[in-house]
Amino acid sequence: MTTDEPVAESTSVPRRPGRPRDARHDEAILAATLAILRRDGYRGLTIDGVAAEAGVGRPTIYRRWPSKPALVVAALVHAARLAVPDIDTGSLRRDLIAVQRHQVELMNSPDNRRVTAGLVADLAADPDLAETYVSRYLAPRRAAVWQVLRRGVDRGELAADVDFAFAYDLLVGPLFMRAVVWGEPLTADAAEKTADVILAAFAPRS
Amino acid sequence: MTTDEPVAESTSVPRRPGRPRDARHDEAILAATLAILRRDGYRGLTIDGVAAEAGVGRPTIYRRWPSKPALVVAALVHAARLAVPDIDTGSLRRDLIAVQRHQVELMNSPDNRRVTAGLVADLAADPDLAETYVSRYLAPRRAAVWQVLRRGVDRGELAADVDFAFAYDLLVGPLFMRAVVWGEPLTADAAEKTADVILAAFAPRS
DSSP, X not given: OOOOSOOOOGGGSOOOXXXXXXXXXXXXXHHHHHHHHHHHHHHHOOHHHHHHXXXXXXXXXXXXXXXXHHHHHHHHHHHHHHHOOOOOOSOXXXXXXXXXXXXXXXXXXXXXXXXXXXXXXXXXXXXXXXXXXXXXXXXXXXXXXXHHHHHXXXXXXXXXXXXXXXXXXXXXXXXXXXXXXXXXXXXXXXHHHHHHHHHHHTOOOO | OOOOSOOOOGGGSOOOOSHHHHHHHHHHHHHHHHHHHHHHHXXXXXXXXXXXXXXXXXXXXXXXXXXXXXXXXXXXXXXXXXXXXOOOOSOHHHXXXXXXXXXXXXXXXXXXXXXXXXXXXXXXHOHHHHHHHIIIXXXXXXXXXXXXXXXXHHTTSSOTTOOHHHXXXXXXXXXXXXXXXXXXXXXXXXXXXXXXXXXXXXXXXX
Protein backbone atom coordinates (compact mmCIF):
# COMPACT_ATOMS: atom_id res chain seq x y z
CA MET A 1 0.00 0.00 0.00
CA THR A 2 1.59 3.23 -1.11
CA THR A 3 -0.34 6.48 -1.27
CA ASP A 4 2.01 9.35 -1.03
CA GLU A 5 0.14 11.42 -3.59
CA PRO A 6 -1.15 14.72 -2.16
CA VAL A 7 -4.64 14.67 -0.72
CA ALA A 8 -7.04 17.36 -1.88
CA GLU A 9 -7.94 19.83 0.88
CA SER A 10 -11.57 19.21 0.21
CA THR A 11 -12.96 21.54 2.86
CA SER A 12 -11.30 24.54 1.19
CA VAL A 13 -12.48 23.62 -2.30
CA PRO A 14 -15.57 25.50 -3.52
CA ARG A 15 -18.53 23.16 -3.60
CA ARG A 16 -19.76 22.51 -7.11
CA PRO A 17 -22.09 19.79 -8.30
CA GLY A 18 -20.99 16.94 -10.55
CA ARG A 19 -18.14 14.49 -11.08
CA PRO A 20 -14.99 16.53 -10.34
CA ARG A 21 -15.99 17.14 -6.72
CA ASP A 22 -16.92 13.49 -6.23
CA ALA A 23 -13.57 12.29 -7.55
CA ARG A 24 -11.69 14.63 -5.21
CA HIS A 25 -13.70 13.36 -2.25
CA ASP A 26 -13.11 9.74 -3.27
CA GLU A 27 -9.39 10.38 -3.42
CA ALA A 28 -9.29 12.19 -0.07
CA ILE A 29 -11.37 9.53 1.69
CA LEU A 30 -9.34 6.60 0.35
CA ALA A 31 -6.02 8.32 1.12
CA ALA A 32 -7.22 9.09 4.66
CA THR A 33 -8.32 5.48 5.08
CA LEU A 34 -4.90 4.17 4.06
CA ALA A 35 -3.10 6.70 6.26
CA ILE A 36 -5.15 5.65 9.29
CA LEU A 37 -4.72 1.95 8.54
CA ARG A 38 -0.97 2.45 8.46
CA ARG A 39 -0.94 4.49 11.64
CA ASP A 40 -3.60 2.84 13.84
CA GLY A 41 -4.31 -0.54 12.23
CA TYR A 42 -7.66 -1.95 11.17
CA ARG A 43 -9.16 -1.84 14.64
CA GLY A 44 -8.13 1.73 15.21
CA LEU A 45 -9.92 2.93 12.10
CA THR A 46 -13.35 4.56 12.48
CA ILE A 47 -15.57 6.30 9.94
CA ASP A 48 -15.44 9.40 12.17
CA GLY A 49 -11.65 9.33 12.07
CA VAL A 50 -11.60 9.00 8.28
CA ALA A 51 -14.12 11.83 7.94
CA ALA A 52 -11.98 14.11 10.11
CA GLU A 53 -8.75 13.22 8.32
CA ALA A 54 -10.30 13.58 4.85
CA GLY A 55 -12.13 16.80 5.73
CA VAL A 56 -15.54 15.47 4.76
CA GLY A 57 -18.73 14.66 6.61
CA ARG A 58 -19.73 11.13 7.59
CA PRO A 59 -22.63 11.09 5.08
CA THR A 60 -20.17 11.82 2.27
CA ILE A 61 -18.38 8.58 3.17
CA TYR A 62 -21.51 6.50 3.78
CA ARG A 63 -23.02 7.55 0.43
CA ARG A 64 -20.04 5.83 -1.24
CA TRP A 65 -19.24 2.93 1.11
CA PRO A 66 -21.87 1.45 3.43
CA SER A 67 -19.51 0.18 6.12
CA LYS A 68 -16.00 0.30 7.52
CA PRO A 69 -14.88 -2.97 5.91
CA ALA A 70 -16.33 -1.93 2.54
CA LEU A 71 -14.32 1.29 2.79
CA VAL A 72 -11.16 -0.60 3.71
CA VAL A 73 -11.54 -2.97 0.75
CA ALA A 74 -12.03 0.03 -1.55
CA ALA A 75 -8.86 1.62 -0.16
CA LEU A 76 -6.89 -1.60 -0.69
CA VAL A 77 -8.20 -1.91 -4.25
CA HIS A 78 -7.21 1.70 -4.84
CA ALA A 79 -3.69 1.19 -3.46
CA ALA A 80 -3.23 -2.14 -5.27
CA ARG A 81 -4.16 -0.64 -8.64
CA LEU A 82 -1.43 1.94 -8.17
CA ALA A 83 1.15 -0.56 -7.05
CA VAL A 84 0.79 -3.86 -8.92
CA PRO A 85 3.49 -3.99 -11.60
CA ASP A 86 2.98 -5.60 -15.00
CA ILE A 87 5.95 -7.91 -15.36
CA ASP A 88 7.15 -9.66 -18.53
CA THR A 89 10.89 -10.28 -18.58
CA GLY A 90 10.71 -13.31 -20.89
CA SER A 91 11.68 -15.66 -18.03
CA LEU A 92 9.13 -17.30 -15.76
CA ARG A 93 11.50 -17.41 -12.82
CA ARG A 94 12.41 -13.73 -13.11
CA ASP A 95 8.72 -12.76 -13.51
CA LEU A 96 7.68 -14.82 -10.50
CA ILE A 97 10.47 -13.41 -8.35
CA ALA A 98 9.43 -9.87 -9.27
CA VAL A 99 5.78 -10.61 -8.47
CA GLN A 100 6.77 -12.21 -5.17
CA ARG A 101 9.10 -9.38 -4.19
CA HIS A 102 6.17 -7.03 -4.58
CA GLN A 103 4.05 -9.34 -2.43
CA VAL A 104 6.79 -9.68 0.21
CA GLU A 105 7.12 -5.90 0.43
CA LEU A 106 3.35 -5.59 0.94
CA MET A 107 3.38 -8.33 3.61
CA ASN A 108 6.33 -6.75 5.41
CA SER A 109 4.84 -3.26 5.56
CA PRO A 110 4.61 -2.23 9.22
CA ASP A 111 0.84 -2.37 9.54
CA ASN A 112 0.13 -5.29 7.24
CA ARG A 113 -0.45 -7.87 9.93
CA ARG A 114 -2.97 -5.82 11.86
CA VAL A 115 -4.76 -4.57 8.75
CA THR A 116 -4.93 -7.91 6.98
CA ALA A 117 -5.84 -9.96 10.04
CA GLY A 118 -8.61 -7.53 11.03
CA LEU A 119 -9.99 -7.52 7.52
CA VAL A 120 -9.93 -11.31 7.15
CA ALA A 121 -11.87 -11.59 10.41
CA ASP A 122 -14.56 -9.27 9.05
CA LEU A 123 -14.64 -11.20 5.77
CA ALA A 124 -15.37 -14.38 7.67
CA ALA A 125 -18.31 -12.70 9.41
CA ASP A 126 -19.77 -10.86 6.40
CA PRO A 127 -20.42 -12.82 3.17
CA ASP A 128 -21.29 -9.70 1.16
CA LEU A 129 -18.05 -8.04 2.13
CA ALA A 130 -16.14 -11.24 1.37
CA GLU A 131 -17.68 -11.32 -2.11
CA THR A 132 -16.56 -7.70 -2.67
CA TYR A 133 -13.06 -8.38 -1.37
CA VAL A 134 -12.62 -11.51 -3.48
CA SER A 135 -14.04 -10.05 -6.68
CA ARG A 136 -12.47 -6.60 -6.46
CA TYR A 137 -9.16 -7.24 -4.66
CA LEU A 138 -8.06 -10.87 -4.53
CA ALA A 139 -9.28 -12.12 -7.90
CA PRO A 140 -7.67 -9.33 -9.98
CA ARG A 141 -4.35 -9.83 -8.17
CA ARG A 142 -4.58 -13.54 -8.83
CA ALA A 143 -5.41 -12.92 -12.49
CA ALA A 144 -2.21 -10.88 -12.84
CA VAL A 145 -0.18 -13.78 -11.46
CA TRP A 146 -2.02 -16.19 -13.74
CA GLN A 147 -0.84 -14.12 -16.73
CA VAL A 148 2.74 -14.71 -15.62
CA LEU A 149 2.09 -18.45 -15.21
CA ARG A 150 0.27 -18.63 -18.55
CA ARG A 151 3.27 -17.17 -20.35
CA GLY A 152 5.46 -19.74 -18.57
CA VAL A 153 3.23 -22.53 -19.93
CA ASP A 154 3.35 -21.00 -23.42
CA ARG A 155 7.16 -20.93 -23.30
CA GLY A 156 7.31 -24.55 -22.11
CA GLU A 157 8.66 -23.59 -18.67
CA LEU A 158 5.66 -25.07 -16.83
CA ALA A 159 3.55 -28.20 -17.34
CA ALA A 160 0.54 -27.48 -19.56
CA ASP A 161 -1.88 -28.78 -16.93
CA VAL A 162 -0.68 -26.56 -14.07
CA ASP A 163 -3.41 -25.89 -11.51
CA PHE A 164 -3.48 -22.09 -11.57
CA ALA A 165 -5.61 -21.55 -8.49
CA PHE A 166 -3.44 -23.90 -6.43
CA ALA A 167 -0.26 -22.28 -7.77
CA TYR A 168 -1.50 -18.89 -6.59
CA ASP A 169 -2.24 -20.21 -3.11
CA LEU A 170 1.24 -21.80 -3.07
CA LEU A 171 2.81 -18.44 -3.88
CA VAL A 172 0.86 -16.33 -1.41
CA GLY A 173 -0.18 -18.81 1.30
CA PRO A 174 3.30 -19.37 2.81
CA LEU A 175 3.96 -15.60 2.89
CA PHE A 176 0.60 -15.02 4.56
CA MET A 177 1.24 -17.82 7.05
CA ARG A 178 4.61 -16.41 8.07
CA ALA A 179 3.81 -12.70 8.08
CA VAL A 180 0.22 -12.70 9.36
CA VAL A 181 -0.27 -15.90 11.37
CA TRP A 182 3.23 -16.34 12.85
CA GLY A 183 3.74 -12.56 12.82
CA GLU A 184 7.36 -12.81 11.63
CA PRO A 185 8.96 -10.63 8.98
CA LEU A 186 9.62 -12.33 5.66
CA THR A 187 13.29 -12.78 4.83
CA ALA A 188 14.89 -11.38 1.70
CA ASP A 189 14.97 -14.79 -0.01
CA ALA A 190 11.23 -15.51 0.43
CA ALA A 191 10.50 -14.36 -3.14
CA GLU A 192 13.10 -16.68 -4.71
CA LYS A 193 12.14 -19.61 -2.50
CA THR A 194 8.44 -19.47 -3.33
CA ALA A 195 9.14 -18.91 -7.04
CA ASP A 196 11.40 -21.98 -7.10
CA VAL A 197 8.68 -24.09 -5.47
CA ILE A 198 6.40 -23.33 -8.43
CA LEU A 199 9.13 -24.27 -10.92
CA ALA A 200 9.79 -27.56 -9.09
CA ALA A 201 6.15 -28.47 -8.43
CA PHE A 202 4.89 -27.77 -11.95
CA ALA A 203 7.96 -28.62 -14.02
CA PRO A 204 7.14 -29.72 -17.56
CA ARG A 205 7.25 -33.48 -17.95
CA SER A 206 9.79 -34.45 -20.57
CA MET B 1 -11.59 -29.67 17.05
CA THR B 2 -13.47 -32.62 18.47
CA THR B 3 -14.77 -32.66 22.03
CA ASP B 4 -17.63 -35.05 22.31
CA GLU B 5 -16.61 -36.25 25.74
CA PRO B 6 -19.24 -35.57 28.41
CA VAL B 7 -18.93 -32.35 30.35
CA ALA B 8 -19.02 -32.54 34.12
CA GLU B 9 -22.10 -30.94 35.67
CA SER B 10 -19.89 -28.85 37.85
CA THR B 11 -22.65 -26.91 39.60
CA SER B 12 -23.99 -30.13 41.10
CA VAL B 13 -20.58 -31.33 42.26
CA PRO B 14 -19.85 -30.77 45.97
CA ARG B 15 -17.20 -28.10 46.40
CA ARG B 16 -13.98 -29.48 47.76
CA PRO B 17 -10.59 -27.86 47.74
CA GLY B 18 -7.70 -29.17 45.65
CA ARG B 19 -6.83 -30.52 42.25
CA PRO B 20 -9.79 -32.77 41.34
CA ARG B 21 -12.29 -29.93 41.39
CA ASP B 22 -9.96 -27.71 39.34
CA ALA B 23 -9.50 -30.34 36.64
CA ARG B 24 -13.26 -30.83 36.29
CA HIS B 25 -13.78 -27.11 35.94
CA ASP B 26 -11.00 -26.85 33.37
CA GLU B 27 -12.61 -29.59 31.34
CA ALA B 28 -16.08 -28.06 31.54
CA ILE B 29 -14.85 -24.57 30.66
CA LEU B 30 -12.77 -25.73 27.68
CA ALA B 31 -15.55 -27.97 26.37
CA ALA B 32 -18.05 -25.12 26.69
CA THR B 33 -15.64 -22.81 24.86
CA LEU B 34 -15.30 -25.23 21.95
CA ALA B 35 -19.05 -25.84 21.80
CA ILE B 36 -19.74 -22.09 21.62
CA LEU B 37 -16.98 -21.54 19.04
CA ARG B 38 -18.56 -24.20 16.85
CA ARG B 39 -22.06 -22.81 17.30
CA ASP B 40 -21.57 -19.02 17.35
CA GLY B 41 -18.06 -18.40 16.00
CA TYR B 42 -15.26 -16.47 17.64
CA ARG B 43 -17.15 -13.20 17.73
CA GLY B 44 -20.21 -14.76 19.27
CA LEU B 45 -18.21 -16.13 22.21
CA THR B 46 -18.33 -14.26 25.52
CA ILE B 47 -16.95 -15.15 28.93
CA ASP B 48 -20.50 -14.87 30.29
CA GLY B 49 -21.71 -17.36 27.69
CA VAL B 50 -18.93 -19.81 28.55
CA ALA B 51 -19.64 -19.43 32.27
CA ALA B 52 -23.33 -20.19 31.73
CA GLU B 53 -22.66 -23.16 29.46
CA ALA B 54 -19.98 -24.61 31.75
CA GLY B 55 -22.03 -24.01 34.89
CA VAL B 56 -19.30 -21.98 36.60
CA GLY B 57 -18.93 -18.37 37.69
CA ARG B 58 -17.00 -15.79 35.71
CA PRO B 59 -14.23 -15.58 38.36
CA THR B 60 -13.64 -19.34 37.99
CA ILE B 61 -12.81 -18.71 34.34
CA TYR B 62 -10.80 -15.53 34.89
CA ARG B 63 -8.67 -17.18 37.57
CA ARG B 64 -7.46 -19.60 34.87
CA TRP B 65 -7.47 -17.49 31.69
CA PRO B 66 -7.20 -13.72 31.81
CA SER B 67 -9.03 -12.95 28.56
CA LYS B 68 -11.29 -14.33 25.86
CA PRO B 69 -8.49 -14.95 23.38
CA ALA B 70 -6.34 -16.65 26.03
CA LEU B 71 -9.28 -18.95 26.77
CA VAL B 72 -9.80 -19.70 23.07
CA VAL B 73 -6.13 -20.59 22.59
CA ALA B 74 -6.32 -22.90 25.61
CA ALA B 75 -9.40 -24.58 24.13
CA LEU B 76 -7.65 -25.04 20.77
CA VAL B 77 -4.57 -26.48 22.46
CA HIS B 78 -6.83 -28.84 24.40
CA ALA B 79 -8.67 -29.99 21.26
CA ALA B 80 -5.46 -30.29 19.22
CA ARG B 81 -3.81 -32.48 21.83
CA LEU B 82 -6.75 -34.86 21.58
CA ALA B 83 -6.80 -34.86 17.82
CA VAL B 84 -3.26 -34.70 16.37
CA PRO B 85 -2.27 -38.16 15.24
CA ASP B 86 1.25 -39.55 15.48
CA ILE B 87 1.97 -40.87 12.02
CA ASP B 88 4.84 -43.13 10.95
CA THR B 89 4.00 -45.35 7.99
CA GLY B 90 7.59 -45.67 6.76
CA SER B 91 6.82 -43.52 3.69
CA LEU B 92 7.21 -39.75 3.66
CA ARG B 93 4.46 -39.28 1.11
CA ARG B 94 1.98 -41.39 3.05
CA ASP B 95 2.89 -39.64 6.34
CA LEU B 96 2.53 -36.20 4.79
CA ILE B 97 -0.81 -37.05 3.21
CA ALA B 98 -2.10 -38.32 6.56
CA VAL B 99 -0.91 -35.14 8.31
CA GLN B 100 -2.47 -32.99 5.62
CA ARG B 101 -5.78 -34.87 5.65
CA HIS B 102 -6.02 -34.10 9.33
CA GLN B 103 -5.27 -30.44 8.61
CA VAL B 104 -7.79 -30.32 5.74
CA GLU B 105 -10.48 -31.76 7.99
CA LEU B 106 -9.74 -29.10 10.62
CA MET B 107 -9.80 -26.32 8.00
CA ASN B 108 -13.07 -27.59 6.51
CA SER B 109 -14.91 -27.79 9.83
CA PRO B 110 -17.99 -25.57 9.63
CA ASP B 111 -16.82 -22.89 12.02
CA ASN B 112 -13.11 -22.92 11.20
CA ARG B 113 -13.08 -19.80 9.07
CA ARG B 114 -14.84 -17.61 11.64
CA VAL B 115 -12.91 -18.99 14.59
CA THR B 116 -9.49 -18.85 12.96
CA ALA B 117 -9.95 -15.47 11.32
CA GLY B 118 -11.21 -13.89 14.54
CA LEU B 119 -8.37 -15.38 16.51
CA VAL B 120 -5.68 -14.29 14.04
CA ALA B 121 -7.05 -10.74 14.22
CA ASP B 122 -6.69 -10.77 18.00
CA LEU B 123 -3.18 -12.23 17.72
CA ALA B 124 -2.17 -9.31 15.54
CA ALA B 125 -3.42 -6.86 18.15
CA ASP B 126 -2.06 -8.61 21.25
CA PRO B 127 1.62 -9.65 21.33
CA ASP B 128 1.28 -11.58 24.60
CA LEU B 129 -1.57 -13.62 23.22
CA ALA B 130 0.35 -14.20 20.00
CA GLU B 131 3.29 -15.52 22.00
CA THR B 132 0.96 -17.92 23.82
CA TYR B 133 -0.69 -19.06 20.61
CA VAL B 134 2.61 -19.61 18.82
CA SER B 135 4.35 -21.37 21.70
CA ARG B 136 1.43 -23.51 22.86
CA TYR B 137 -0.54 -24.20 19.67
CA LEU B 138 1.33 -23.49 16.44
CA ALA B 139 4.86 -24.52 17.40
CA PRO B 140 3.92 -27.96 18.79
CA ARG B 141 1.87 -28.71 15.67
CA ARG B 142 4.80 -27.65 13.52
CA ALA B 143 7.18 -29.79 15.56
CA ALA B 144 4.99 -32.85 14.87
CA VAL B 145 5.22 -32.17 11.12
CA TRP B 146 8.97 -31.63 11.43
CA GLN B 147 9.28 -35.13 12.88
CA VAL B 148 7.66 -36.49 9.72
CA LEU B 149 10.01 -34.45 7.52
CA ARG B 150 13.04 -35.43 9.60
CA ARG B 151 12.28 -39.12 9.07
CA GLY B 152 11.97 -38.39 5.34
CA VAL B 153 15.46 -36.86 5.37
CA ASP B 154 16.81 -39.83 7.32
CA ARG B 155 15.36 -42.25 4.76
CA GLY B 156 16.83 -40.21 1.88
CA GLU B 157 13.42 -39.12 0.58
CA LEU B 158 14.16 -35.40 1.12
CA ALA B 159 17.24 -33.24 0.60
CA ALA B 160 19.35 -33.05 3.76
CA ASP B 161 19.23 -29.24 3.76
CA VAL B 162 15.42 -28.93 3.62
CA ASP B 163 14.19 -25.69 5.20
CA PHE B 164 11.81 -27.08 7.82
CA ALA B 165 10.10 -23.82 8.74
CA PHE B 166 9.46 -22.99 5.09
CA ALA B 167 8.23 -26.52 4.40
CA TYR B 168 5.66 -26.19 7.18
CA ASP B 169 4.39 -22.88 5.79
CA LEU B 170 4.18 -24.52 2.34
CA LEU B 171 2.04 -27.30 3.75
CA VAL B 172 -0.34 -25.16 5.79
CA GLY B 173 -0.24 -21.76 4.03
CA PRO B 174 -2.10 -22.79 0.86
CA LEU B 175 -4.80 -24.55 2.92
CA PHE B 176 -5.16 -21.45 5.13
CA MET B 177 -5.27 -19.18 2.09
CA ARG B 178 -8.03 -21.18 0.43
CA ALA B 179 -10.16 -22.01 3.47
CA VAL B 180 -9.80 -18.84 5.55
CA VAL B 181 -8.94 -16.00 3.14
CA TRP B 182 -10.88 -17.11 0.04
CA GLY B 183 -13.47 -18.82 2.22
CA GLU B 184 -13.74 -21.86 -0.05
CA PRO B 185 -13.90 -25.48 1.10
CA LEU B 186 -10.76 -27.52 0.47
CA THR B 187 -11.19 -30.26 -2.10
CA ALA B 188 -10.50 -33.92 -1.34
CA ASP B 189 -7.17 -33.88 -3.21
CA ALA B 190 -5.70 -30.92 -1.26
CA ALA B 191 -3.75 -33.27 1.04
CA GLU B 192 -2.09 -35.14 -1.84
CA LYS B 193 -1.37 -31.96 -3.80
CA THR B 194 0.39 -30.18 -0.94
CA ALA B 195 2.30 -33.34 0.04
CA ASP B 196 3.54 -33.72 -3.55
CA VAL B 197 4.73 -30.09 -3.57
CA ILE B 198 7.05 -30.89 -0.66
CA LEU B 199 8.41 -33.97 -2.43
CA ALA B 200 9.06 -31.97 -5.63
CA ALA B 201 10.45 -28.84 -3.95
CA PHE B 202 12.83 -30.65 -1.59
CA ALA B 203 13.72 -33.71 -3.65
CA PRO B 204 17.14 -35.16 -2.79
CA ARG B 205 19.80 -34.12 -5.30
CA SER B 206 21.33 -37.17 -6.92
